[in-house]
Amino acid sequence: MIRMARPPAAHRIVLVLALMIALAGMPQVAHAAALAPPTAQTAEAVRLAVILGVLAIIPAILISTTSFIRIVVVLAMVRHAFGMPQTPPNAVLTSLALFMTAFVMSPPLSAVNANALQPLLNGTATVTQAMEGGAAPLKAFMLRHTRDKDLETVYQISGSPLPERAEEVELFKLTPAFMLNELRVAFTIGFVILLPFLLIDLVVASVLLALGMMMVPPATISLPIKVLMFVLIDGWSLVMEGLLGSFG
Numbered sequence: 508m509i510r511m512a513r514p515p516a517a518h519r520i521v522l523v524l525a526l527m528i529a530l531a532g533m534p535q536v537a538h539a540a541a542l543a544p545p546t547a548q549t550a551e552a553v554r555l556a557v558i559l560g561v562l563a564i565i566p567a568i569l570i571s572t573t574s575f576i577r578i579v580v581v582l583a584m585v586r587h588a589f590g591m592p593q594t595p596p597n598a599v600l601t602s603l604a605l606f607m608t609a610f611v612m613s614p615p616l617s618a619v620n621a622n623a624l625q626p627l628l629n630g631t632a633t634v635t636q637a638m639e640g641g642a643a644p645l646k647a648f649m650l651r652h653t654r655d656k657d658l659e660t661v662y663q664i665s666g667s668p669l670p671e672r673a674e675e676v677e678l679f680k681l682t683p684a685f686m687l688n689e690l691r692v693a694f695t696i697g698f699v700i701l702l703p704f705l706l707i708d709l710v711v712a713s714v715l716l717a718l719g720m721m722m723v724p725p726a727t728i729s730l731p732i733k734v735l736m737f738v739l740i741d742g743w744s745l746v747m748e749g750l751l752g753s754f755g
Contacts, residue, residue: 558627571682572645574611574652576689577696578750579604584697585746588704589733590726607747611754618644642678649685650676652754657684692753700746707733 569575582600586592609616623641650673658676661684662669670676711729715721737743 569608571686572649573608574689574754575604575608576686577693577753578607578611580690580693581696581700581746581750584693585700585742588701589737590730607750611751612648615644615648646676646678646681649681653681653685653688657687660684660687696749696753703736704733707736 579600582604586595586600619641622643623637626640627637658681659669661680665680667680708725708729711732712725715723715725715728
């Protein structure tokens, strides 16, 4: 019997919030639709459908167009540097990455809320206008954190000519270039973090070999030492400061 895979915790939280928002707004929408003429009813139904559709793809947008990629990859590499694949749990790392992403992305998200979400909810902007107003702040953020080389690679793969101005860069080509840059930076930061842990593993393995304790797994001795060192230097704060500082 094939079992369906459960969605990640962050996705389930977003879907539950979307359902709660939809259920909370249904009485008001139904009351407004009953009092409004047929054209207004159709517009309200279309607006509600668009809002629910956007809420459904929020996880994909969050992962691909924000700082979430860099943060969650670095946090996962820190966990693997200890040699504890399940500690801290995925829910803890994902929650921490979400809060750090919200901190980094607060200016662009505030602009998206003011230029796209609120006008769409108030009915003062069409769906096209809301999409254009919401894409502009995210596009500006991604352009600041994307190398020209990554953009050239994406445009070369797609067979399209590279635009001369930044304003002409297409969002669907900018997003994979941004993700490539985020992965490159995340692995660079992770490499710097892994070096001290690798040094501890080598020293412990050399000492055990010199003492003739070849049957003792080095990870058994090095794990407490790595945890103690990380706690003494306040490693989580240093990692967070480094991640936030990498965004300028």
